Amino acid sequence: MRRHAPGTESRTAQVLLIGLALTFLAFFLMLPLVAVFSEALKQGIRPFLDAVTNPDAFSAIRLTLIIAAISVPLNMVFGLAASWAITKFSFPGKNLLLTLIDLPFSVSPVVSGLIFVLLFGAQGLLGPWLSAHGVKIIFAVPGIILATVFITFPFVARELIPLMMEQGKDDEEAALSLGANGWQTFWHVTLPNIRWGLLYGVLLCNARAMGEFGAVSVVSGHIRGETNTMPLHVEILYNEYDFVGAFAVASLLAALALVTLVLKSVLEWRFDLHSGASH
Amino acid sequence: MKAGTLNRRLFISVAAATALAASLAGCSGGKSGNAVEITNVSYDPTRELYQAVNPAFAAYWKKKSGQDVTFRMSHGGSGKQSRAIIDGLEADVATLALAYDIDVIADKAKLLPADWQKALPDNSAPYTSTIVFLVRKGNPKGIHDWADLVKPGVQVITPNPKTSGGARWNFLAAWAYGRKAGGSDAAAETYTKRLFAQVPVLDSGARGATTTFVERGIGDVLLAWENEALLAEKKLGAGKFQIVVPSISVLAEPPVAVIANNAKKHGTEAVSKAYLEYLYTPEAQVAIARNFYRPSDPKIAEQFAGQFPKLNLVTIDKDFGGWTKAQKTFFDDGGVFDRIYTKK
Amino acid sequence: MPSMTTRKASWRAPSVLPGFGLTFGFSLAWLSLIVLIPLSTLFLKSAGMGWHAFVDVGFSSRALTAYRLSFGTAIAAAFVNAVFGLLVAWVLVRYEFPGKRVVSALVDLPFALPTAVAGIALTALYAPSGWVGQYLDPLGIKVAFTPIGITVALIFIGLPFVVRSVEPVLADLGKDVEEAAATLGANRAQTFARVIFPAILPALFTGFALAFARGVGEYGSVIFISGNMPGRTEIAPLLIVTQLEQYNYDGATAIAMVMMLVSFAVLFTLNALQSIRRRRLGA
Numbered sequence: 001m002r003r004h005a006p007g008t009e010s011r012t013a014q015v016l017l018i019g020l021a022l023t024f025l026a027f028f029l030m031l032p033l034v035a036v037f038s039e040a041l042k043q044g045i046r047p048f049l050d051a052v053t054n055p056d057a058f059s060a061i062r063l064t065l066i067i068a069a070i071s072v073p074l075n076m077v078f079g080l081a082a083s084w085a086i087t088k089f090s091f092p093g094k095n096l097l098l099t100l101i102d103l104p105f106s107v108s109p110v111v112s113g114l115i116f117v118l119l120f121g122a123q124g125l126l127g128p129w130l131s132a133h134g135v136k137i138i139f140a141v142p143g144i145i146l147a148t149v150f151i152t153f154p155f156v157a158r159e160l161i162p163l164m165m166e167q168g169k170d171d172e173e174a175a176l177s178l179g180a181n182g183w184q185t186f187w188h189v190t191l192p193n194i195r196w197g198l199l200y201g202v203l204l205c206n207a208r209a210m211g212e213f214g215a216v217s218v219v220s221g222h223i224r225g226e227t228n229t230m231p232l233h234v235e236i237l238y239n240e241y242d243f244v245g246a247f248a249v250a251s252l253l254a255a256l257a258l259v260t261l262v263l264k265s266v267l268e269w270r271f272d273l274h275s276g277a278s279h
Numbered sequence: 280m281k282a283g284t285l286n287r288r289l290f291i292s293v294a295a296a297t298a299l300a301a302s303l304a305g306c307s308g309g310k311s312g313n314a315v316e317i318t319n320v321s322y323d324p325t326r327e328l329y330q331a332v333n334p335a336f337a338a339y340w341k342k343k344s345g346q347d348v349t350f351r352m353s354h355g356g357s358g359k360q361s362r363a364i365i366d367g368l369e370a371d372v373a374t375l376a377l378a379y380d381i382d383v384i385a386d387k388a389k390l391l392p393a394d395w396q397k398a399l400p401d402n403s404a405p406y407t408s409t410i411v412f413l414v415r416k417g418n419p420k421g422i423h424d425w426a427d428l429v430k431p432g433v434q435v436i437t438p439n440p441k442t443s444g445g446a447r448w449n450f451l452a453a454w455a456y457g458r459k460a461g462g463s464d465a466a467a468e469t470y471t472k473r474l475f476a477q478v479p480v481l482d483s484g485a486r487g488a489t490t491t492f493v494e495r496g497i498g499d500v501l502l503a504w505e506n507e508a509l510l511a512e513k514k515l516g517a518g519k520f521q522i523v524v525p526s527i528s529v530l531a532e533p534p535v536a537v538i539a540n541n542a543k544k545h546g547t548e549a550v551s552k553a554y555l556e557y558l559y560t561p562e563a564q565v566a567i568a569r570n571f572y573r574p575s576d577p578k579i580a581e582q583f584a585g586q587f588p589k590l591n592l593v594t595i596d597k598d599f600g601g602w603t604k605a606q607k608t609f610f611d612d613g614g615v616f617d618r619i620y621t622k623k
Numbered sequence: 624m625p626s627m628t629t630r631k632a633s634w635r636a637p638s639v640l641p642g643f644g645l646t647f648g649f650s651l652a653w654l655s656l657i658v659l660i661p662l663s664t665l666f667l668k669s670a671g672m673g674w675h676a677f678v679d680v681g682f683s684s685r686a687l688t689a690y691r692l693s694f695g696t697a698i699a700a701a702f703v704n705a706v707f708g709l710l711v712a713w714v715l716v717r718y719e720f721p722g723k724r725v726v727s728a729l730v731d732l733p734f735a736l737p738t739a740v741a742g743i744a745l746t747a748l749y750a751p752s753g754w755v756g757q758y759l760d761p762l763g764i765k766v767a768f769t770p771i772g773i774t775v776a777l778i779f780i781g782l783p784f785v786v787r788s789v790e791p792v793l794a795d796l797g798k799d800v801e802e803a804a805a806t807l808g809a810n811r812a813q814t815f816a817r818v819i820f821p822a823i824l825p826a827l828f829t830g831f832a833l834a835f836a837r838g839v840g841e842y843g844s845v846i847f848i849s850g851n852m853p854g855r856t857e858i859a860p861l862l863i864v865t866q867l868e869q870y871n872y873d874g875a876t877a878i879a880m881v882m883m884l885v886s887f888a889v890l891f892t893l894n895a896l897q898s899i900r901r902r903r904l905g906a
Contacts, residue, residue, distance in 0.1 A: 009811060014718050021714040022726065024707045027755075028779050029732050032744035035754065039747060082650035089643045090636040095898055097650075099891045104658055106886035108840025109738075110860040111879040114867065115661040118668055118876070122367030122388060125664060131367065139368040150657055172640055182641035204734055211737025213843035214860070218867075221368040223318070223353045231739045231843070236354070238743060239323055239486040241515055243494065250740040257735035265728045358868035365870070383870055439851060442868050480768045480850040483865070495767070496752040612871070617685075620853055 036254045039247035051237070051245035052252060059225040060233035060249070063141070067229060068209040071148040075205055076198070079156025084190075087164035088172065098161070104153040112150050113218025116143060139221030144229065147215040152205045159201030160194055167193055200267050207260045211253060314347045315550050318541075320370035322357040322444060322533070323486045324507050328406075328570040329374075335566065336557050340550060348550055356484040357444035364390070364538065371542045371551045374535045376444025378402070378595075379602035381536050391539040402596075404532035405558035406572035409592060410445075410452040412523040413492065413501040413508045420499045424526050425456040428500060429473040436498035437478055438488040440609070440616050444533075445485035447610060449502040452529040454609075455593040459527055472619040493520070504531065505587070506571035530592040665883065668876040681877030685853060686862060690881070693859040696770055697838035700777035701785075705831045708785025709823070715786070716793045730786050733779050738843030745776055746847045768850030773858065776844040781834030788830030792823050825900055832893045836886050 009017070040048055051057060082101060086094060104112065118124050120137040130137060137143045171193065175185040191198075213231040220227045228236065230253055237246035321329060333350045340348050353360065353368070357376035364370050365388045373381055378396060385393045396403045414422050420433050428435050438446040450471065457470030480497055482488040485507060492501040493515050500523075503511070512520050535555050542548045557563055564579040573587050574580045580587070599605040609615045669677055680686065714720075715727050733741065749756045749766040759766060766772045796819065804814040842860040849856045857865075859882055866874035 017710065018714050018718055018720050021707070021711045025711065025726060025729065028775070028782065029729055031748055031755070032741060032779065033732065033736070035744045035747050036740060039744075078650065078653045081646040081653075085643060085647040085650050088640045089638050089647070091647075095891070095894050097654075098894045099887065100654060100658065102890045102894070103662070103883075103887060106836035106840060106890055107662075107883055108842060108860040108863070108879070108886075110842050110863050111665075111840070111883060114863065114875060114879055115664050117366050117867075118664040118872070119661050120367075121365075123365060123872075125667070127367060136367075136369070138366060139363060146657070146661075150661065153657060169638075169640060176639060176641075185640075186642070207735040211735070211740070213737060213739040218864075221353055221363055222355050223351045226351060231737045234737075234739055234743070238490070239354075239484070240326060241486075241490065241493070246743065250737075250743060253737050253740050257732060257737075260735040261728045261731055264731060265724065356868065362868055362870060387870060439853070439865075441853070442865050478852075481852045483846070483851050483861070494752075495746075495750040497750070497768070612683075612869070612874075 033254060036247055036251050040244065040251035042247075043244050047244045048248045048251075051242070051248035054245075056225050056228070057233060057245075057249055060228045060230045061252070063144075063226075063228065064210050064230040066141070067145055067148050068206050070145050071152060071209050072202060072206050074149055075152055076156050076202055078153070079160055079201060080198070082157045083160035083164050084186075086161055088169050101154050101157050104150050105158075109151060109212065109214030110218060112215040113147055116146055116150075116219050138219050139223075139227065141227065143219040144216050144227060147219050148209050148212055151212050151215050152209045155205035155208060156198065156201035159197055159204065163194055163197040164190075196267055196270055200264065203260055203264055203267070207257060210256060313345065314349065315547055316349050316351060316545075317371045317547055317551055317554060318351040318353070318369060319372050319374060319554075320353045320360050320364055320368060321374040322360060322376040323354050323484060324445075324504060324510070325374060325533075326352070326354050327510075328567065328572065331566045331570060332558065332563055335562055336554055339557060339562075340553060343553075344550075346550065348554075356442060358442055364388070369541045369545070370538050371545060371547045372535060372537050372555060374533070376531075376533050377447060377602060378532065378534045379447075379606050380444060381534055382602060384538065390541060391536060395536045395539075396534060398536065399555060400559060401575045402532055403534040403536055405535060405555070405563070405575055406533065406567045407575065408505045408531045408533065408572055409528045409590070410448050410502060410525075410531065411505045411508050411528065412525060413503050413511055413520050414499065414523055416519050416521060418521060418523065422500050422523055425453065425470075425474075426460070429470070429477060433477055433500065434479050434498040435474060435477045435500050435502065436480060436482075436488050436492045437502040438485050439481040439483055442483045443485050443488075445504050445507075446488075446502075447605075448504070448529055448531045450609065450616065451593075451595070451599060451605065452502075452525075452527070455529055455598060456525070456527050468615060468619060471615075475620055489515075505573070509571035509586070524588045524590055527591045527593065530594045532595070662883070665876055665880050668872070669880045672873050672877065676873065677877050677880075680866075680871075680874040681881050685857075686859070686878055686881075688854050689857050689859040689862045689878075692770060692773070692857065693839050693882075694885075696773045696777055696858075697835050697841075700774045700781055700838050701831045701835040703774070703778050704781045704785045704834050705827055708782055708830060708834075709789055709827060711782075712786045712789040712793055716790060731783050733781075734783050738780065738841065739847075741779055742776065742844035742847035745772075745779065745844065749775060749848065767848050768852075768856060770856060772848040772850070773845050773856065776848050777834075777838040777841060780841050780844060781838050784833040784837065785827070785830035788826045788833065789823055792826040796822055825896070829893060829897065832889055836889050839886065840882065 086097065117138060119126055120130060120143065121127050122131060137146070171189050172185050175189045180188070211231055213235070216229055217232060217235070220229070220232055222228060222232060222236065230249055234246050234250045234253070237249060319329060329350075329352060333352075337348050340346060353363075353370075355363075357380050361373070361375060361380035361383055364373060364384050373384065375381055381391075381395060385391050385395055399405070412422060414420070420430075421427065422433065427433065437449045440446040440450045453471050453474050454467045457467030458464060461467060461470065480488075480491050482491055485504060489501065489503060489507055489511055491497050493511055501508070508522050512522055535558065537548070537551045537555060539548070542551045558567070559575065561576065561579060564574040564576040568574045568579055568583040568586065571586070574583065595602055595605060607614065711730065715723065715730075746753070746767055748754050749759075749772055751757065751760040751765070751767070753767070756766060766775060800818055801814050804818045809817065840860055845858055846861055849858060849861070851857055851861060859878060863875045863878050866878065
C-alpha cells in the first residue's frame with residue numbers, strides 16, 4: 001500500500017508545506033466552487049428551484065444528457081480500438097498518431113467550433129450540398145454532437161494507452177496460445193484488466209462532454225429550448241441579468257462535477273485494489 | 280463473468296445512443312398541417328419584448344388564418360447572430376440591432392434582396408431607440424453631457440464596437456457630439472480618442488457591459504441603449520442608478536426583415552411577413568413602448584411621451600451616409616476605431 | 624476492413640495478437656472523420672488565402688499582441704502551477720493529514736467543472752466588488768479585467784495537469800535512494816535538488832506543457848474575467864471569435880492556424896520526449 005513517509009522533513013516543515021498547499025487550493029479551487037453555490041442560493045431556495053425547473057432549463061438539461069449519451073460511447077469505442085492498436089503492436093509513425101489523437105485536446109475550443117462551420121456552414125465546403133439535400137448539421141443537434149465528440153476525442157484513449165502499455169501483452173498472448181480467439185481474448189482478458197481505467201476515462205470524457213462551452217457556442221445557434229446546452233443556458237441567463245438563474249444552473253453543473261469527483265475517487269480506490277498497482 | 284456483464288452493458292449503451300440519434304433525426308421545423316413555426320433570430324435586449332409580442336401575434340394569427348403559430352427564439356450579440364444566419368442558421372425573420380448586420384446577410388449569403396429595408400415602413404424599424412448615459416445614484420461625478428465624460432477620473436463603460444451593435448451606435452453618438460462641438464471630423468476623432476482612453480473594460484456585447492457596470496460596480500457612466508438603461512434603472516437596481524440624457528445622440532433603428540429564401544424554403548412567407556407587419560399595429564406598439572423601445576407610431580409615442588425625453592438626434596443615413604459607409608470608415612479593420620484605439 | 628486483418632502488414636513488427644487491421648483501421652477512419660478532415664479545412668482555407676494575405680492577418684500587430692498575451696499568460700500560469708502543483712503532489716504523496724482524500728479528489732475539479740461556470744465564479748470572486756477583489760482593490764491590485772485575471776483563470780484550468788503528472792512518479796520514487804543520499808551526508812535540500820528533482824523533472828515538464836497547451840486555447844473561463852480590451856486583454860481565441868463576427872473568415876482561419884501549429888509542435892515534442900524516456904527506461 002501507500003508508503004507512509006517516515007518524514008525526513010521536520011514536523012513543522014510538513015505542517016508549513018501542507019498549510020501552503022491547502023491555502024493555494026482553497027483560493028484557486030475551493031472558493032470558486034463555494035461562490036457558485038452561494039450565488040445560486042443568495043435569494044433563498046425558491047428562485048433557485050424556479051430557475052432549474054423552468055422549461056428552457058429543463059430542455060437544456062435534456063439536450064446536454066442526450067449529447068453526452070451519444071458522444072461518450074462513440075469515443076469509448078474509439079478509445080478501445082486506438083489503444084489496442086497502439087499498445088499491442090509496434091509500427092512506425094506511432095508518435096505522430098499519438099500526437100494527432102491528442103490534438104483536439106490542445107486545439108482551442110473556439111477553433112474546434114470554427115472548423116465545423118468552415119466544413120458544414122452554408123458558406124462552407126459542404127454547405128451548399130447539405131442544404132440542397134435538406135440536411136442540417138450546424139445550428140442543430142448533429143453539429144453540437146460533432147463538436148462535442150471532437151473536444152472529448154482523446155479522453156478515453158489517453159487514459160487507456162498508458163495503462164495498457166504498462167500491462168504489456170503477455171496475458172493476451174497466453175490466452176491465444178490456450179486457444180481463445182481474438183474477441184474472447186479481448187472480452188475475457190483485456191477488458192477485465194482495464195475496466196477501471198476505462199470507466200475512469202469515460203467519466204472524465206462525460207464531464208467534459210456535458211460542460212463544453214466554447215466549441216458548442218460557435219455551432220449551436222442558441223435557439224431557446226432547442227439547441228441550448230446547459231453551459232450555454234448559463235451564459236444566456238447571465239446575459240439576461242438573471243444572475244440567480246445563471247448560478248442556479250451553474251450549480252447543477254457544479255454538482256454534476258462533484259458527483260464525477262466522488263465516483264472517480266471510488267474508482268481510484270477500487271482500481272488500486274484490483275489492478276495490483278499498489279506496492 | 281464480470282467482463283461479460285460489462286461488455287453487455289457497453290453494447291446496450293451504444294445501442295441506446297444510436298437509437299437516440301435516430302429518433303432525434305426525426306424532428307425538424309417548418310410547416311405541417313395547420314401549425315406553423317417561425318424562427319426569429321434577434322439580438323440580446325429584445326427578449327422581453329418578443330416574449331410579450333409573440334403570444335399576442337399567435338392569437339391574432341389564429342383568428343385571422345386559423346393556423347397555430349409557434350416561435351423559435353434565438354438571442355445573442357447582433358453580429359454573432361448575423362454570422363450564424365449567413366452560416367446557415369435558418370431564420371425566417373431577423374430582428375437585429377442595426378441595418379448593417381442585415382445588409383451583410385443580403386450581401387454575403389444572398390438570402391434576401393439588397394433593398395430589403397424598403398419592404399416595411401420607417402426603414403423597416405418598427406421601434407427605435409437612442410443612446411443615453413446611465414450613472415450611479417445621485418450622479419456623484421456630475422455628468423450632464425458628453426463633455427463630462429472626458430473629465431479626468433471619469434470611467435466610461437461601453438462594449439466593443441467591433442463586436443457589438445449597440446457599441447457602434449455609442450461610438451457614432453459620441454462622434455456626432457465631437458463633430459458638433461468641435462466643428463470638424465478631426466475634432467470628433469480627438470474627442471472619441473479621449474473618450475475611449477477612459478474606458479477600463481471593453482465587453483464584447485451590450486449585455487456584458489451592463490453587467491460590468493451594474494453587477495461588478497465598475498465605471499462611473501454606462502453608454503447604453505435607452506431601452507437597456509430604462510430596464511436597468513427600473514428593474515435591475517431600482518434606486519441605484521439614474522439616466523442622464525445628453526444634448527445630442529443618435530437615432531438607433533434596429534431593423535426587422537424576412538429572410539426571404541429561408542421563409543420560402545419553409546413555406547412561412549405569409550406568416551413571417553404578417554408577423555413583422557404586426558409589429559406596426561397599435562397593440563404591438565404599446566408592448567414596444569412598455570418594453571422601453573420608442574414606438575414608431577406617433578400616436579402611441581404621444582401616449583408614452585413622459586417616458587422618452589426629446590433630444591437632438593442625428594441619423595445614420597443623413598449624418599453618416601448609411602451603414603455601409605459608416606462601417607467601412609469607422610469599424611472595419613484599419614478604420615477610425617482601430618486608429619484611435621491602438622496603444623500609444 | 625476485415626480483409627485487412629489477413630493481410631501481412633510488413634511495415635509493422637510481427638505480433639501474434641490479432642485485430643491490428645481492425646482496430647488500426649477503425650481508429651484511423653474515426654480519427655480522419657472527426658479530427659483530420661475537419662482540421663484540414665483550416666489548411667485548405669489558409670492555402671486558398673495565399674501566403675501574403677495569410678501573413679498579413681495571421682501576424683498583424685493586433686494578432687501578435689493577442690498571441691503574446693495568450694502565450695504569456697499561459698506560460699505564467701503553467702509556471703505557477705508547476706511550483707504549486709509540485710507542492711500539492713508532494714503533500715498528497717508524502718504526508719498524512721485529515722481530509723486528504725477530499726483534497727485529492729478536489730484537485731480534479733477543473734477537469735469536471737464546465738469552463739463557463741469557472742469563468743463566472745472567478746469573475747464574481749475577483750471583480751473589485753467580489754469576495755476577494757474587495758480586499759485587493761484598496762491595495763491597488765486589480766485582478767479581474769487585467770492579464771492577472773486571465774492568469775488566475777488559467778491557473779485554475781491547468782492545476783490538475785501538473786499534479787496528476789507528477790503524483791505517480793513521486794509515489795514510485797524509491798525511498799532508498801533518498802536514504803542513501805542522506806547516509807552519504809546530503810542534507811534535505813541537497814537530496815531534493817540532486818536526487819528527487821531530477822527524477823521528477825520529466826513528469827513536471829509534461830504537466831507544465833499540458834497546462835500550457837490547454838491554457839493557450841482556453842476560452843470559456845477567460846472571456847468572463849478578461850475584459851476583452853483589444854491590445855490589452857484580448858486573448859487569441861477571442862480574437863478569432865471577433866474576426867468571425869466581422870465576417871472575416873480568412874482572419875479567423877489564419878489566427879486559428881497559427882495557434883494550432885504551435886499546439887501541435889508542443890504536443891509532438893512532448894510525445895517524442897516521452898517515448899525517448901520510455902525507451903531509456905526500457906533499455
